[in-house]
Amino acid sequence: MSKRVSTENVDQSQLPPVALTEEEHAKDHKMSPLKIAMWVAIALLGGMAWVMLAIVRGETVNAIWFVFAALATYLIGYRFYSKVIERYITKPDDRRATPAEIRSDGKDYVPTDRRVLFGHHFAAIAGAGPLVGPVLAAQMGYLPGTIWIIVGVVLAGAVQDYLVLFFSMRRGGRTIGQMARDELGKIGGTAAIIAALLIMIIIVAILALVVVNALGESPWGVFSVAMTIPIAIFMGLYLRYLRPGRITEISIIGFVLLMAAIIAGGWVAGTDLGAQLFTLERTTIAWGIIIYGFVAAVLPVWLLLAPRDYLSTFMKIGVIVMLAGAIVLVRPEISFPAFSEFAGGQEGPVFSGPLFPFLFVTIACGALSGFHALIASGTTPKMVEKERQTRFIGYGGMIMESFVAIMALVAAISIDRGIYFAMNSSAAATGGTVEGAVAFVSSLGLVGVELTPEMLTTAAQNVGEESIISRTGGAPTLALGIAQIMSAFGGTAMMGFWYHFAIMFEALFILTAVDAGTRVARFMLQDAIGNVVPKFREVTWLPGVWMTTAIMVAGWGAILIMGVTDPLGGINTLFPLFGIANQLLAAIALAVVLAIVAKRGIFGWLWIVILPLAFVAVVTVTASLYKIFSPIPAVGYWANHFAFKDALAAGETSFGTAEGAEAMEAVVRNTLIQGTLSIIFVVLALIVLVMSVIVTIKAFRNGGGPDMEDAPVPSRRFAPAGFITTPSEKALEKQWEDVPEVLKPTEAGQS
């Protein structure tokens, strides 16, 4: 028991220091010969791994080299590049209190242990995105995607996340939209908010499309994914009425129930009645998700959203650990080429358009994801305990997501390349039949690919599906890859279980994103309408909530239905829009960061922001221009639009892969919407970029600009900055342990 001391009577200056001195930092980070040797070894290992991936071209390449190349590059990027950003751009000061410390309220603003907050932040940023994009990008071979995921995260994605987190923290946890208005003015700010709203709709629609494609004609999948709803509701009731706050306990129970649901799914799908009941058309599933999306978004969070989110977080961490372990243990041989036949062309069957810029929009999450700017400027900055920790949480968290993307890529390309194309080419190309798929894949003339009908039927049989032809959207391909890797432990008998396990966790992440995205979008819309009709701002006014929710659900629902019924094979034409939208948000976030850094008067190191901003701006604008102006119908929305329109006018009843006038009219309609969205996106992006450049040039002329940061408040607590506690930090922590109990700061994560 410590002595009873009243807080008022103690001189606060008697507290130990709240930050390390410059000398202590220098001492901790001094390069001893041993450390130098270690970093040389890491660099050599990474270099060797890259050589194995990029230059040594055997028949196959071992998956372990992907892991080494990624880990070594991440370590070097984290230790050196993010340190440069810390030293010259963010310049954190641990003597300043964070919003969590200043406004500490025990609920939203809670100084949280850095390792715990890392987990929180990671669970909020990582979902199905990094599991889907890399799979589709494998059409071009493994190397372009691998380089973009690993190098992109170090120079772009992690930089964005870290800087947005840091600057939002310095502004009391303000959102990216508010920061855009503060830094870029009213026009730039409004454009940023409209873009964010549109992007939310697109992202929800396309993620939902991934689920629909994975569940179409799959009774096993439909049953096990549908079961997540009653399981989540049970968890919600348990937490509300039986044992409030026992989240880990109920998550473990929920997890066991989910496993049971997957096993039961195999059995249900095996019975005639079950197969009849749960074999659903894609359109039916799409309508199911739309209705579900509306209901889930108006139900109270405790009943469905929160418990499913717990389950999803629990699975996220578990699955990633499992997948990493399995890849390292199994070390599958990859037979995909570094660059495929489609790397140089524009009309690959999985997604169309040339490598530059479309590879960089197809893989968004995992390399650079603008959506993270919403998270890094939302809850996380309100929970940071010490300023220096933002590097570990922001930069480190994004590196972790990149690693997930690499593992997804490796798992997906461990399958046969012929099967890959049979699964990922649209039904319009394969006809949805084994013979059609074999004929189509052989017509592609791929080197080293000999796809036989038996390969396709055996693969489908192994995972307990009727067929795996044209299961587009990435999720089924990844699930097959995971099932194959895991079969090293459980044999082929277990493949059906692992396949549906993988489908289920992807669906779980996506349904959470659909539900949460609809709520956030509704909230933004309520706020916007509230400017005119103030009553809409009241979050408890149910008609307002229902109306705005319905508008948002109608928005993404229309795009979803359009994708499901698209005669050209939805995901193939829509996925680029998803990537463009996400990268556009990244451009907006980086543009805001650029203005902030320029106003700080830091011009010598501004290139650190300009580099990813210029790249992503060029990528999104070029991709949009291709989508708007390309004369190749497979690439340009408008080219396709007018081609079909002309064909209709000429009285033709079939054109390209669309049969019948009705299908052709659908194409005309869909391309009109897609083309219009492309135009809106590029215009919004250009507005934000121009505003940002104007602000930056103005700041350059004046040697800086007004500082929008909150006034500094002295901190009264200490915590280490990174994952590993340094010797000086340990010594200082010891001093804090001797502080009388009553003076010790409270925080989340203290045992």
Next chain:
Amino acid sequence: MSASIATLWSHFLRGVKAVRWWVTNVMGDRSYDVYVAHQRRHHPHEKILSEKDFWRAKYADQDANPGARCC
């Protein structure tokens, strides 16, 4: 020999405890404890909500201010 097994065992127990600490904190089991500690320290004269009411208030708050989940 038995001494080294004992140390190994204690290392193992420490590891289990650390994982448990991390998981329960990330999942949110400790949110109520954090709130109670905060109230005791900063608002000693205010009433402290029961655990059940604390969670009700927390979810009501999430209903009013939705947070995003990424893709």
